Amino acid sequence: MSAPTRDLSEASGVGGASTPRLAPWNTTVPARAPRSRRRTAFRAIVLVVVAVVAAWALSAVIAGPPRSGLPLDPGDAGRSGARAAAEVLRQQGVDVSVVRGIDDLERTLGAADSRARWTVVLTDATYLGQGAAERLTRAVEQTRRFVVVEPDDVELGDLALPLTVTDRSGTSLTAGCRSDVADPNDRLGASWSSYGLLAGLAGDVRSGSARDRTPPARPTGPDTSAAPQPPLLARSATGATVCFLTPDASSGSSSGGTGSTSRGSGSAPADAPAGARSGAVVILPREGRAPETVVLGSAAALSNGKVLDAAHAALTLRALGPTEHLLWYVPGVSDLDAPDPSGRHVADPGRGVPEWLVPASWLLAAAVVAFALARGRRLGRLVVEPLRVVVRAVETTEARGRLYHRAADRPLAARALRTGTRTRLADRLGLPRETPVVALVEAATRASGHPHHDVEQLLDGPDPTTDRDLLLLAQRLADLEESVRSA
Structure with missing residues (x-):
C-alpha cells in the first residue's frame, strides 16, 4: 500500500499551538503480489501426491477381502481374526475357499467333483439360524471332515451332534490322546470349552433326547412341534475320541472301568454316561453319510493372537488341512432367517431378523426426511438488510x-x-x-x-x-x- x-x-504546523487541518488522504491499495511459481508448483505436486495416496487407500479398502466382523474371520488380520491360519494353510497347498452364506456353501459343494476331497469348517455360528443349520448338516454329508469351533448347546442341537457343554476355563490342558488331530503331548494354552458325550441318541433329533438337553435359554415357537419336520437323524457317540480331558473328567475316569483308556486312544464306550468323559476336542467318526466331525473347543487357539502359542498351530493345521480343499463357512446375517431344506421358514422368536425391522427402518427414514423439510422451511428466504451506517x-x-x-x-x-x-x-x-x-x-x-x-x-x-x-x-x-x- x-x-x-x-x-x-x-x-508545517506540527507541534504548534493549533492542530493543522489535514487534507483528505489519497490511499491506494495495490493488487496482492502473486505467489512465486516455485512454491505454487510445489504445493500442486503435494496435493497431487496426497490425492493419489488417498485414492489408493480407498481402493485398497474397497477391493480388499470382505469381512464380517465376527471372531475367526479368515479375512481379518486383527488379533481375533484367523487370517494367519488361512494363509498358512494356503502355503501348505490347501485350496482355502471362503463362503459367507448357506446358499454359496451349497452351491460350492454341489459343484464339487468329489466331496471326499473337501473339509468344511464353521468357526462362528452367531448368524447361523436353525434352518441354515439343518441345510449345513445335509450339505456336509459325504465330505471328508466337518470342523465346528467352540459351539454352544444351541448350536450343537441345531447341528444334531451328541455333545453338551460341560465346562469353560482357561487352564492349560494336555491332549493325552493320539489321533489325526492331536498328539499325546500337544498342549492347549488358550481359553476353552469342554464337551461331554451324550449316549443313546437315536431317531429324530428334534423329538429325541438331543433336544431335551438344550438349555432353557433357547425359546421354541408355539407351532414348531406341530409342524412336520424333515427327518434328521442324530449322530451317535459310539467310537468318539476325546482329547484334552478336563481335570474333573480325567480324575474321575482314572478310577472307573474306562480309566485305562482315558490317556490312551481316548475312545468312549457307547454306554458311557452323559458328561462322564469330557474334553476340549472331540472327534466323532464317520457314520453313514455323516462325515467325520471334529469339535474344537477353543476359538482363541485359532486366532491370530494365539495361534503361535503352545501347540495351537499344529492343532489347527491337522484339523483343517486333511484334504486339498477347505471350505471356510462364515454365516451371514441372511442365514438367520434362511429356510430349512424343505423351503419352510422355521419359527424361532429368539433368533433371526425381526419382522418389524424393515417397516421400522422405512418409518425412521421418513421421519428424518420430514424433520429436515420442516426445519428447512423455518429458515425462510434470505433478507438483505441495509446497514444504518456506511463505514x-x-x-x-x-x-x-x-x-x-x-x-x-x-x-x-x-x-x-x-x-x-x-x-x-x-x-x-x-x-x-x-x-x-x-x-x-x-x-x-x-x-x-x-x-x-x-x-x-x-x-x-x-x-x-x-x-x-x-x-x-x-x-x-x-x-x-x-x-x-x-x-
Missing part, C-alpha cells in the same frame, strides 16, 4: 494517520511505512516475509535497478526528523515499490 499524501502547506474501508487508515500526526511521532510513522514496504516487496519478490533486511535490500536492488545505498537508506535508514522528510520517505518508498512492480 502506498504511503498517504498530505498537503505540505498544512503540515468506508479507508476509515481505519485515515484515523491512524491522524493519531500519528497529532502525536508528532515521526519515527513510529516511518517504521510503519518501512514495515509495509518490506512486506509487500517480499511478496512481490517471492521471498518469505521474515527475510532479513540485508537480503531484501539485495533482491530489491537487482529488481529495481536503483543504487544499493539508496535502497538500503530507504528500507533501513535513519528516521526522519521533520514532516517534510517523512513525506519524502513515503514518496520514495512508493517509487521503489513501483519500480520493483514494473521490473
Whole structure:
C-alpha cells in the first residue's frame, strides 16, 4: 500500500499551538503480489501426491477381502481374526475357499467333483439360524471332515451332534490322546470349552433326547412341534475320541472301568454316561453319510493372537488341512432367517431378523426426511438488510494517520511505512516475509535497478526528523515499490 499524501502547506504546523487541518488522504491499495511459481508448483505436486495416496487407500479398502466382523474371520488380520491360519494353510497347498452364506456353501459343494476331497469348517455360528443349520448338516454329508469351533448347546442341537457343554476355563490342558488331530503331548494354552458325550441318541433329533438337553435359554415357537419336520437323524457317540480331558473328567475316569483308556486312544464306550468323559476336542467318526466331525473347543487357539502359542498351530493345521480343499463357512446375517431344506421358514422368536425391522427402518427414514423439510422451511428466504451506517474501508487508515500526526511521532510513522514496504516487496519478490533486511535490500536492488545505498537508506535508514522528510520517505518508498512492480 502506498504511503498517504498530505498537503505540505498544512503540515508545517506540527507541534504548534493549533492542530493543522489535514487534507483528505489519497490511499491506494495495490493488487496482492502473486505467489512465486516455485512454491505454487510445489504445493500442486503435494496435493497431487496426497490425492493419489488417498485414492489408493480407498481402493485398497474397497477391493480388499470382505469381512464380517465376527471372531475367526479368515479375512481379518486383527488379533481375533484367523487370517494367519488361512494363509498358512494356503502355503501348505490347501485350496482355502471362503463362503459367507448357506446358499454359496451349497452351491460350492454341489459343484464339487468329489466331496471326499473337501473339509468344511464353521468357526462362528452367531448368524447361523436353525434352518441354515439343518441345510449345513445335509450339505456336509459325504465330505471328508466337518470342523465346528467352540459351539454352544444351541448350536450343537441345531447341528444334531451328541455333545453338551460341560465346562469353560482357561487352564492349560494336555491332549493325552493320539489321533489325526492331536498328539499325546500337544498342549492347549488358550481359553476353552469342554464337551461331554451324550449316549443313546437315536431317531429324530428334534423329538429325541438331543433336544431335551438344550438349555432353557433357547425359546421354541408355539407351532414348531406341530409342524412336520424333515427327518434328521442324530449322530451317535459310539467310537468318539476325546482329547484334552478336563481335570474333573480325567480324575474321575482314572478310577472307573474306562480309566485305562482315558490317556490312551481316548475312545468312549457307547454306554458311557452323559458328561462322564469330557474334553476340549472331540472327534466323532464317520457314520453313514455323516462325515467325520471334529469339535474344537477353543476359538482363541485359532486366532491370530494365539495361534503361535503352545501347540495351537499344529492343532489347527491337522484339523483343517486333511484334504486339498477347505471350505471356510462364515454365516451371514441372511442365514438367520434362511429356510430349512424343505423351503419352510422355521419359527424361532429368539433368533433371526425381526419382522418389524424393515417397516421400522422405512418409518425412521421418513421421519428424518420430514424433520429436515420442516426445519428447512423455518429458515425462510434470505433478507438483505441495509446497514444504518456506511463505514468506508479507508476509515481505519485515515484515523491512524491522524493519531500519528497529532502525536508528532515521526519515527513510529516511518517504521510503519518501512514495515509495509518490506512486506509487500517480499511478496512481490517471492521471498518469505521474515527475510532479513540485508537480503531484501539485495533482491530489491537487482529488481529495481536503483543504487544499493539508496535502497538500503530507504528500507533501513535513519528516521526522519521533520514532516517534510517523512513525506519524502513515503514518496520514495512508493517509487521503489513501483519500480520493483514494473521490473
